[in-house]
Amino acid sequence: MGRATSRGSRIGLYISLAVLSIVLLLSLLPFGVVALNAFKTPADYAAFGPLSLPRHPTLSIVVDFWKRVDFGTKLWNSFYISACVALFGVALSLLNAYALGIGRVRGRTAFLILFVVANTLPQESLAYPLYYFAKALGIYDRQISIIIIFSVIQSAFGTYLMSSVFSAFPREILEASMVDGCNKGQALVRIVAPVAMPTLLVLFTFFFIWTWNEFFLPLIMLISDARQTVPIAISVTQGQHNMDATAASASALLGMLPCVLFFFAFQRTLTRGVAAGSVK
Amino acid sequence: MGSRFSKSSGYAPFLAPGLVLFALVILAPFATNLGISLTKWNGVGKPVWIGLANYARAFGDAVFWASFRNNLILIFAVTIIPTIVGLTLADFLFEYVAPRAGSGAASFFRGGFYLPQVLPVAIAGVVWGWILDPQYGVLDWTLKAVGLGGLARNWLGDAATALPSVMFIMVWFQIGYPLVIFMSALQRIDPEIMEAAEVDGASWRRRFGIVAHLVVPEILVVVLTTTIYALKLFGQIYVLTRGGPGNATIVPSYFAYQNFFEKARVGYGSAISTLMTLIIIALTIAFINVQARQEREMAL
Numbered sequence: 001m002g003r004a005t006s007r008g009s010r011i012g013l014y015i016s017l018a019v020l021s022i023v024l025l026l027s028l029l030p031f032g033v034v035a036l037n038a039f040k041t042p043a044d045y046a047a048f049g050p051l052s053l054p055r056h057p058t059l060s061i062v063v064d065f066w067k068r069v070d071f072g073t074k075l076w077n078s079f080y081i082s083a084c085v086a087l088f089g090v091a092l093s094l095l096n097a098y099a100l101g102i103g104r105v106r107g108r109t110a111f112l113i114l115f116v117v118a119n120t121l122p123q124e125s126l127a128y129p130l131y132y133f134a135k136a137l138g139i140y141d142r143q144i145s146i147i148i149i150f151s152v153i154q155s156a157f158g159t160y161l162m163s164s165v166f167s168a169f170p171r172e173i174l175e176a177s178m179v180d181g182c183n184k185g186q187a188l189v190r191i192v193a194p195v196a197m198p199t200l201l202v203l204f205t206f207f208f209i210w211t212w213n214e215f216f217l218p219l220i221m222l223i224s225d226a227r228q229t230v231p232i233a234i235s236v237t238q239g240q241h242n243m244d245a246t247a248a249s250a251s252a253l254l255g256m257l258p259c260v261l262f263f264f265a266f267q268r269t270l271t272r273g274v275a276a277g278s279v280k
Numbered sequence: 281m282g283s284r285f286s287k288s289s290g291y292a293p294f295l296a297p298g299l300v301l302f303a304l305v306i307l308a309p310f311a312t313n314l315g316i317s318l319t320k321w322n323g324v325g326k327p328v329w330i331g332l333a334n335y336a337r338a339f340g341d342a343v344f345w346a347s348f349r350n351n352l353i354l355i356f357a358v359t360i361i362p363t364i365v366g367l368t369l370a371d372f373l374f375e376y377v378a379p380r381a382g383s384g385a386a387s388f389f390r391g392g393f394y395l396p397q398v399l400p401v402a403i404a405g406v407v408w409g410w411i412l413d414p415q416y417g418v419l420d421w422t423l424k425a426v427g428l429g430g431l432a433r434n435w436l437g438d439a440a441t442a443l444p445s446v447m448f449i450m451v452w453f454q455i456g457y458p459l460v461i462f463m464s465a466l467q468r469i470d471p472e473i474m475e476a477a478e479v480d481g482a483s484w485r486r487r488f489g490i491v492a493h494l495v496v497p498e499i500l501v502v503v504l505t506t507t508i509y510a511l512k513l514f515g516q517i518y519v520l521t522r523g524g525p526g527n528a529t530i531v532p533s534y535f536a537y538q539n540f541f542e543k544a545r546v547g548y549g550s551a552i553s554t555l556m557t558l559i560i561i562a563l564t565i566a567f568i569n570v571q572a573r574q575e576r577e578m579a580l
Binding site for chain 2: 016017024045049080081083098103105110120121124126129130131148149156159187188212213214219230243245248252260261270271
């Protein structure tokens with residue numbers, strides 16, 4: 001093996017790295033082109049096209065678009081909804097999994113199957129009744145509807161995951177807490193939740209990002225402009241206005257940016273979590 | 281007295297809020313949807329019971345079949361191509377790039393190819409809608425600039441190119457998912473197996489065969505999850521084509537949405553979404569069976 005670093009194989013390595021880099025660059029080109037053209041004036045775009053560097057870099061297109069869709073509000077809506085869903089979704093998962101994974105309540109297998117099946121259900125098969133019920137309850141077009149719905153949908157996955165984590169929970173710790181006079185609620189708050197905190201944080205991160213990215217149900221439920229999330233606002237604006245190229249690219253940039261920031265902030269959690277989810 | 285924690289009693293109250301909410305948000309709507317699918321209803325007034333007529337109508341509806349045909353085609357872009365490319369790329373990064381250029385280089389490429397996956401599907405649609413725009417899009421502009429203006433067209437507005445364009449976008453979007461899963465799967469393979477293959481002078485193709493065999497459990501997971509995902513595709517279609525031109529890119533999810541919210545044929549929309557659910561549940565059961573058989577074989 002040690003002899004393998006001959007000149008021939010090193011050239012082979014460089015060539016394959018170069019090819020790989022070109023393919024990667026092409027794959028990331030949409031990000032680059034969007035970023036490039038968001039900072040051009042329409043005149044600049046018309047004169048020099050989409051692939052040249054901005055002659056007079058300007059923030060005005062991005063700022064105009066930001067104001068036009070009131071992007072600050074949309075960011076807050078997405079953040080607020082995603083954070084609430086992540087919090088309630090994790091809390092529900094924890095409670096369910098405490099009863100199913102540690103408590104082993106009667107019928108736990110049936111309950112687990114229920115949660116797994118719920119996880120694969122298409123939202124289309126729930127959408128119209130949810131829309132109708134929300135209207136009847138007066139929470140249609142209010143963010144609370146989306147928060148409740150997604151907390152439950154996300155917790156179906158979280159319950160399944162946390163139950164399998166908890167089935168291996170060291171029972172001696174619980175026995176010891178009982179000797180100290182803890183009841184089951186106190187044991188959950190003081191012992192189980194802190195021990196499970198790393199997994200709960202991963203779950204929180206995933207619930208937050210999944211909810212941020214949701215499209216179908218928020219599109220149906222949140223029709224008022226002021227209540228919409230980032231993906232809905234950006235895609236609806238795209239359809240409504242006859243935008244020019246630089247405004248379209250500014251809108252795409254604003255839609256991409258939060259997610260790219262999440263990616264760099266949580267890269268390790270995300271790639272590990274995706275992989276961990278594949279083999280239980 | 282016995283230990284309070286050795287008994288499984290007393291935990292049921294912790295399950296109560298979860299189950300009540302689950303019943304309200306998932307079970308009741310699902311049952312209601314099933315019920316609506318047996319009626320003719322426009323969303324207001326009283327639904328009229330018509331039995332299985334909506335299902336019979338679906339089987340005779342060319343648009344319904346077109347939506348499922350498009351879905352089958354999209355499985356190529358969402359499942360088959362990304363799985364094959366992802367496995368090849370993962371194997372190449374793991375076996376060739378990582379040992380020679382360092383695991384940092386391999387992680388870098390993995391992260392780069394994964395990046396599109398972090399976008400909301402609707403935003404990915406907006407980005408590509410902009411690139412493919414016939415008036416100001418980058419693609420047509422570039423084709424014209426290099427003298428290939430004859431190739432420029434309204435990619436998403438032309439019935440001949442709309443579905444292939446959506447497929448291309450989906451491949452771009454999906455590659456990162458199998459790549460990440462397969463790269464982590466390769467890390468659990470015993471290096472001795474690959475070293476043995478090295479000593480035997482196994483060809484590249486044979487080595488790839490060994491790797492593919494070792495990650496069969498992950499391949500199954502990727503194929504199932506992405507196939508189900510393909511059946512649920514909505515955001516991209518909504519943003520890019522709205523199912524058009526004509527019905528060239530219609531998919532069941534968007535067809536159900538149209539019937540619910542645009543055509544006020546709620547009963548029919550419910551029947552379509554129920555059929556989607558049945559297919560997904562059948563796929564899941566088939567997958568669990570294959571997985572169980574696979575595990576038995578590996579245990580032998």
